Amino acid sequence: MGSSPPLVFYITICCIAFIISKIIISLLCYKRWVRKRRIIEESLSGGKMVLFRSPTTQALSAKALMKKTMKLTNKDIIGSGGYGTVYKLVVDETTAFAVKRLNKGNDNKDLGFERELNTMGDIKHRNIVTLHGYYIAPQFNLLIYELMPNGGLDALLHGKSAAEKPLDWPSRYRIAVGAARGLSYLHHDCIPHIIHRDIKSSNILLDQNMDARVSDFGLATMMEPDQTHVSTMVAGTFGYLPPEYFETGRATTKGDVYSFGVVLLELLTGKRPTDESFIEEGSRLVTWVKGVMEEKREEHAIDSRLVCFPTEEVKEVFAVADKCLDPDPSKRPTMFEVVKMLEQIKSDK
Numbered sequence: 001m002g003s004s005p006p007l008v009f010y011i012t013i014c015c016i017a018f019i020i021s022k023i024i025i026s027l028l029c030y031k032r033w034v035r036k037r038r039i040i041e042e043s044l045s046g047g048k049m050v051l052f053r054s055p056t057t058q059a060l061s062a063k064a065l066m067k068k069t070m071k072l073t074n075k076d077i078i079g080s081g082g083y084g085t086v087y088k089l090v091v092d093e094t095t096a097f098a099v100k101r102l103n104k105g106n107d108n109k110d111l112g113f114e115r116e117l118n119t120m121g122d123i124k125h126r127n128i129v130t131l132h133g134y135y136i137a138p139q140f141n142l143l144i145y146e147l148m149p150n151g152g153l154d155a156l157l158h159g160k161s162a163a164e165k166p167l168d169w170p171s172r173y174r175i176a177v178g179a180a181r182g183l184s185y186l187h188h189d190c191i192p193h194i195i196h197r198d199i200k201s202s203n204i205l206l207d208q209n210m211d212a213r214v215s216d217f218g219l220a221t222m223m224e225p226d227q228t229h230v231s232t233m234v235a236g237t238f239g240y241l242p243p244e245y246f247e248t249g250r251a252t253t254k255g256d257v258y259s260f261g262v263v264l265l266e267l268l269t270g271k272r273p274t275d276e277s278f279i280e281e282g283s284r285l286v287t288w289v290k291g292v293m294e295e296k297r298e299e300h301a302i303d304s305r306l307v308c309f310p311t312e313e314v315k316e317v318f319a320v321a322d323k324c325l326d327p328d329p330s331k332r333p334t335m336f337e338v339v340k341m342l343e344q345i346k347s348d349k
């Protein structure tokens, strides 16, 4: 008669199985760690990291920052655009950056690319997003920007938060003036002068004080946008491109002024330049507003979520937008003049 194995036998089998599973898990973890380490080391060895000196970066070591960057995962993604993906990189309680991982462009361009980045690193203005550094590697490039805690103007005007807590008129006016000052600095105060080429609401970011900061300047020149990103065409974005661009293909400061005029209309009407309602009617935001202004009915075009606004002030901003949107580039004001006109609106009151 067979007797069943003693309890001690089962316990031994269980212990052996437990130990083997622990060994397998440890081996897998070790392999993963080795692979990750190799990726970090390969990236570090093949690339070049540059950090521009500033109070924010002086205590940081390039290698430590790079290691943190390599650990970024999908959970850290803030968003993505035509040129790549943007991650939030937290260094410590007081320091965080926005890291843009660029889709790798043409390798031959890298010398020019670095030169442009160094120029961008020299630009410091309260209405421009600071570039703190960059990393160039054979597989990818990274741009390390100041993190803008309040995100992009497009999300504030057209995103979820816009329905819950729409921007009030004083905030919109302040954003318009700030963005105009940033763009005017690029056009008139930088040597050589800089044409942005892709002014749009998603390239106007908001800092902790809700002040506007122009971002992404230079990228349209340096990079070929991701072909899968529908909104970006050649250099610039559909809905913001000046009419002459379709004939000449040339980007100019007056082209930026036109795109800024479209952003002003977005702030005033709360509508996207590519709003579906316009496409259905075969019209555009610019054409629609021009029609409304000719009939002197601007208050009908104002964002319906704006419950309280000074009518005269709003009309004057419509008039500035109209000047920026003149079909003849030579008749458009310069950004310097746009800043003056916008500032005048408040000081008149």
Ligand SMILES: Nc1ncnc2c1ncn2[C@@H]1O[C@H](COP(=O)(O)OP(=O)(O)OP(=O)(O)O)[C@@H](O)[C@H]1O
Binding pocket: 078, 079, 080, 081, 082, 083, 084, 085, 086, 098, 100, 129, 145, 146, 147, 148, 149, 151, 152, 198, 202, 203, 205, 215, 216, 229, 231, 232, 237
């Ligand atoms: N410095 C930053 N701080 C905080 N968020 C940022 C920063 N830079 C970009 N973002 C956010 O990351 C997202 C992607 O930005 P990105 O500039 O790559 O694309 P985009 O401007 O939306 O489109 P495109 O690439 O066509 O210009 C946007 O939601 C933007 O608000």
